[in-house]
Amino acid sequence: MYAVIETGGKQYRVELGTELExxxxxxxxxxxxxxxxxxxxxxxxxxxxxxxxxxxxAVSARVxxxxxxxxxxxxxxxxxxxxxxxxxxxxxxxxxxxxxxxxGAKSAAEDxxxxxxxxxxxxxxxxxxxxxxxxxxxxxxxxxKARKAAEAEEAAPKAKAKAAPKVDAAAKVAPKATKTAKTDxxxxxxxxxxxxxxxxxx
Numbered sequence: 163m164y165a166v167i168e169t170g171g172k173q174y175r176v177e178l179g180t181e182l183e184x185x186x187x188x189x190x191x192x193x194x195x196x197x198x199x200x201x202x203x204x205x206x207x208x209x210x211x212x213x214x215x216x217x218x219x220a221v222s223a224r225v226x227x228x229x230x231x232x233x234x235x236x237x238x239x240x241x242x243x244x245x246x247x248x249x250x251x252x253x254x255x256x257x258x259x260x261x262x263x264x265x266g267a268k269s270a271a272e273d274x275x276x277x278x279x280x281x282x283x284x285x286x287x288x289x290x291x292x293x294x295x296x297x298x299x300x301x302x303x304x305x306x307k308a309r310k311a312a313e314a315e316e317a318a319p320k321a322k323a324k325a326a327p328k329v330d331a332a333a334k335v336a337p338k339a340t341k342t343a344k345t346d347x348x349x350x351x352x353x354x355x356x357x358x359x360x361x362x363x364x
Contacts, residue, residue, distance in 0.1 A: 163177065163178070163268075163273070164204055165219065167197045167221050169185065170184050170186075170187075172184070172185070176221060177270070178262065178263060179260060181257065182260075183229075183256070183258075184256050185253070185255070186253075186254040189225045189256065191227050191228065193224070194261070195224075196220055196222055198215070199215050200212065201215060201216070203216055203263070210265060219265045220264050221263050221264075222262040224259050228254070229257060230253065230254055230255065231252055231255050233250050234252075235250055236248070236249045236251065237249075
């Protein structure tokens with residue numbers, strides 16, 4: 163829902179939460195004010211156009227602060243008359259924040275509160291579902307861990323039983339290898355050297 167309001171001789175398009183600078187108003191910071199000159203209100207597909215203002219519409223705002231706008235320069239010059247006038251101006255402004263837009267019995271602030279409460283309920287449901295799923299995942303992980311540990315304990319004796327015959331077979335094979343490796347020559351003795359050939363007489 164948004165509205166078009168008139169204040170200080172200017173028109174502004176506002177909605178809930180809008181901050182705007184308007185011409186100086188005789189108000190204090192923190193004060194709540196009502197802007198009654200509402201020219202247009204649009205709510206979804208429905209719209210109410212004032213002639214010139216909407217009868218049952220109102221816009222509420224909170225005064226944030228009073229400040230001054232940027233300096234504007236006005237310069238007047240008349241050629242061949244030696245006339246030059248330079249002036250600076252800073253407009254006094256009031257900063258407002260829109261807190262509600264009402265049209266008849268409907269209020270944008272109340273709709274926003276209801277939507278926020280519904281979103282909060284939905285978030286709490288999602289958080290609970292996520293916590294429940296996390297607990298289930300943790301329990302399943304513990305079960306899998308316990309099952310793996312039990313399987314490892316069962317597999318350990320079988321692995322030892324299978325490993326024992328392999329050691330005996332290796333021990334039986336080792337002597338055969340040593341017997342085949344035996345030769346008539348004593349181990350560690352070098353082969354006899356050939357006698358050196360006699361040199362021919364020249």
